[in-house]
Amino acid sequence: MKSRRVASSLRHAQTALSCNNAAPAGFRRLTASTAAAAPATSPRALEQRQQATRRYFHDQTPRRSGAPSNPAIKFPCLDALETRSATLEKQAASTRSDESGPEPSYTVGATQVYHCQDSLLLDHGGQLHEFDIAYETWGQLNADRSNAILLHTGLSASSHAHSTPENPQPGWWEKFIGPGLALDTNKYFVICTNIIGGCFGSTGPSSIDPSDGKRYATRFPILTIQDMVRAQFRLLDHLGVGKLHASVGSSMGGMQSLAAGVEFPARVGRIVSISACARSHPYSIAMRYVQRRAILNDPHWNRGFYYGRVPPHVGMKLAREIATITYRSGPEWEQRFGRRRADASKPPALCPDFLVETYLDHAGEKFCLTYDPNSLIYVSKAMDLFDLGHDNQRATAARRAEYQHQHQHHTTTTGSTGSTGGGPACTLTLPDKPYQEQPESAMLSSLNTETTLPFHQGGSSGNSSGAPADLVSGLSALREHPVLVMGVASDILFPAWQQREIAEALRQGGNDGVQHYELSEEQSLFGHDTFLLDVEGVGGAVRGFLG
Template structure:
């Protein structure tokens, strides 16, 4: 150790002379003084397009350093995108749209579960197939968090939809038999009223003045569309992921309007793990300075605002981790690096990292950041338990008295909004309880993984579905909505008296695609759905 330290000290001391051979190895040696010796910079990774650090870079020159500073092309790309937005004079906000669609406009106000009001609203929708004479063959297809109404291509929008292979003649959603309707949920950004829409009270974007939503709010808005189409009863309510939550909510809200239910990779109530994952996505988005408390849309005073694309990118990367599975990624990526001949990088280096980086980069401007916040929070609030439903009905009754006054004012009253719409932090933050030990956990009533008996509160809350045929599907490789959550739905329905429950769980031998199985597995998911509807 001593000799090693001596060597380092000796190497660190500058020599008074340095041998310099100006013309090459065959030219006589010349003694030449050196002011300071510096090791050449190793080009470990590609620097920015000019090959130098930006003028305002916080990185100090590595003069005299033992090693050169790493370059960060992934951060350069983010900064470059921000600079591009800042240079636009017309404003950077993209036009969130999935193409041509139908629009239903409701001039009637919609009272929301947490006291907010939409004085009027739009629902973007598309349909495939033909509505029969007695309007009894309609299927309402509910979407996942970020999907538009464009589930299948249309004449006006030939781009393939997100369930393109599942909709059509003789396909799971057979358009030779059924009239299939898909909407963009309220709170979304693909044509339905959401945070990026303008408040009719003042003509300004809602932004984070938009009220808190629930799954039931979304379904009520969809029912307004069904009323407009004069569809009194659905042949089926079908959905996957968040759509699976909506399909159950539709049956509970109006059991007389829903003939059957298909809930794929969904749940009857959100559980802590999925809530935690969505929380982290919202946090990384909200700490992006460009989010600006939700007011990042260009307006008359500032047409050059930059959307929170960096936060959106990170949020999507976290989400993508939950959408796909470990087994699939093991086969697809393994531990392979993008270029094993190059030194490791702190930017995307492994194939799985480059995949996540691409997924985030591709999506960060395709979806409105505020819509992600509001809709993901609505997923967290979902609970079909009897106690939760009872509290919601009570709150709606109390808030109904405000609706006439609020609409007559035709403006938002800040005090009233605070009293009826806002969610606040608890007065006492969470503290770890010392008595929470293994014995306490073993006695907990909230252990659906190991118990096939669902809580009685949930059984009571779903009692209205006792006579509604139901298909419940789960996937063993799903980490976002684990298969035990679908077993909970099926067990709850059966304990509520439903004798027409079809429960299917796809093991890893059937599907390795995790939560996204419902988008990809036409044979197993599509086949089961087709048999159930028939």
Template sequence: MTEFIPPGTRYFDLPSPFPMKRGGELHGARVAYETWGTLSADGDNAILILTGLSPDAHAASNDGNPEPGWWEAMLGPGKPIDTDRWFVVCVNALGSCKGSTGPASPDPGTGRPYALDFPALSIEDGARAAAHVVDALGIRRLACLVGNSMGGMTALALLWQRPGIARAHVNISGAARALPFSIAIRSLQREAIRLDPEWNGGRYDDAHYPESGMRMARKLGVITYRSALEWDGRFGRVRLDSDRADDEPFGLEFEVESYLEAHARRFVRRFDPNSYMFMSRSMDWFDLGDYCSPHCGDHDTDAHGALAALGRSGLEKALAIGVHTDILFPLQQQEEIAEGLRAGGCDATFLPLPSPQGHDAFLVDFERFGPAVRGFLDGLG
């Protein structure tokens, strides 16, 4: 299978069977994770990082794997998330193909990859899986729960399931519920994969692989992860040299097209298409407001339900960071998170950042995100 699991990944076996929110159960499922730093004797210096859709558990270099991780600038000795002080755990999301059990994992019943026989995956399933890792590591209560993007959703689900599991929380470019614009984009990404004949209802292999569908999906992802503002400065209208331009009719001509193509090509064979489909849909389904009916009324059409559900987090302190240029998880959604947490008695701050990089800013704009996260963590008792 098309799995790219970093060396040094550790695994935690989930209770078997592991029941799934929407029905079905997993047998012999596991969660991949990595750690940095040392847990204090009291078990009170732990930080859990929950990731976006595509990252693995290798957020930064560590003893098990000296390669830089996807959040290398944020995590390590003396860095904003200072591993001299904190014991940090990063969990690969349930349903991913980066070590945790997902649709590309063998179905113990058949020995073949689950593919579309994987049970319907919810954000909440990932939250429960992550909680098992926290408990197993002897963490009494998380000093801080950090969630980025999809991980921001997972973090809020976890706080609902286990109020008080964390003293503090940093929610980065997350959301308490999926909104129709983002649903539309993810739906179109999934459609691109479904339309690729090689997807074959989820039964592909390395020789017959939905490469063009994944390429389309990833390009649309990259477009919506970034922003017009950033790309104006970065690419402008620069064209490819004639030796790099495409001879195909309507082929690549501008630098920005080549950038997207290169990004997509790198991703296509490094992420399992079915895993992408299941995780993508789990985000569409996520609405913390599902938990506070009936007293919140019709929360299909407004934010009240989600706001009310945020109230029982058990958090003491929280920081919700968003970015002005984010079109996928727009700023109002992080403001809503801070507002909901605050209504529940948490000392919650909303921090809008003027990063030009859109939704992905937390992966690149360390000048802004570094001090924001460092300042918050330094302020924890």
């Protein structure tokens, strides 16, 4: 093989030499001198001739003036991010402690705080030996304490659902809470908490670990939606609320609302679940995954230990932009933005240029320094893990029993509990084998199984081929509970078929008290965010259901 390559190179060299008569005299002299230095057929002679050829044509290439063909494109959007990083770096450098720094306090005003000193065992083996729950209330608790409503939040919301005398700023559900509104404060005592894992006053990754005085960061244990609910019920115990009149929530809050009924069926009266699901599905898991990756890939994230330093604001901004795409709908954006550019009189830009791009950029800017990145990672992962199916509940119960035994054994043998450590390891790992593409035949076969087939997308009345038996069994604890399930046809994050799945699973389990409403695209184009905006459609249905 080597001899054939040498022969081929020699033939090319001979061809070049045969053209020497047509080449400039300088080139002929250069190649002649190199030919005399070594035998014409040797590899060394060939290499010398090739080098001589390259040197000659390099020397003959005209020198350019130095001016580029086109000016470099400017990126003011990247300049702004770099400027912010520099500002945050200076702020971090001016602080004396690694535990303070440029991060905001992540609070939205005055709240009440319940400090629980009883340990909380978590579903995946972690343990909080003490924790805070930030909460706010509206209305008055009646004499027999039977009019309490627990309002659950979405992923990034605080306990500030409505304005209070201590904090007059409008809350995230301002127009739904108050006299005569969806949550009528003339009738009900409304409680809203910041979830554990959050960053608005409740214990989360940005909180101080009492065992060593440093922030938890990614030493914080993995959470589930059910863990959040158990912490909330500790607060209810503290407030003397034995049974809720209703559990109400939208989006992640709708998941919590269902989980509250399943975990504490005797302590919950009515259940409202809006734009949620009973088990997370691949599309929403995928979208939350890329949001987390945007943060983890930000060099400032530093494995979660960025407190006192520059926070991963670039990754957070991108994560919020990705999320915002899922919160609204295509039809609304067609009407709101179309193909309009921010300034059609200017040349196109690679920074935000179309109106929809400027909208996403604005959403990311508002969010990137007002929510803790670690909280987003932990809470969104808890959403991914959510599954009220019977098999998952049974496996979780067995795992919790084993963890409880290990924690008790550790405490007995060491006489110490620590904060989150000391018991079983709390972590998630990569699978042993990476994902491999499936043959088409295997994919088609898997789609015919009940466990992977999405709920039949029938009408809003619930006509379908049936909900999965595993989910029917998992929701059986709610057989006697009045349940309101609402969905929105334009929702792409929690599509309306997922709410139909909840309603049908409840009905198949024998629940005759299910009310299911689905807002069509004609009724709402706002997609997933409809629960924040539609006071008449969403609010009216909730008010009517609560009575």
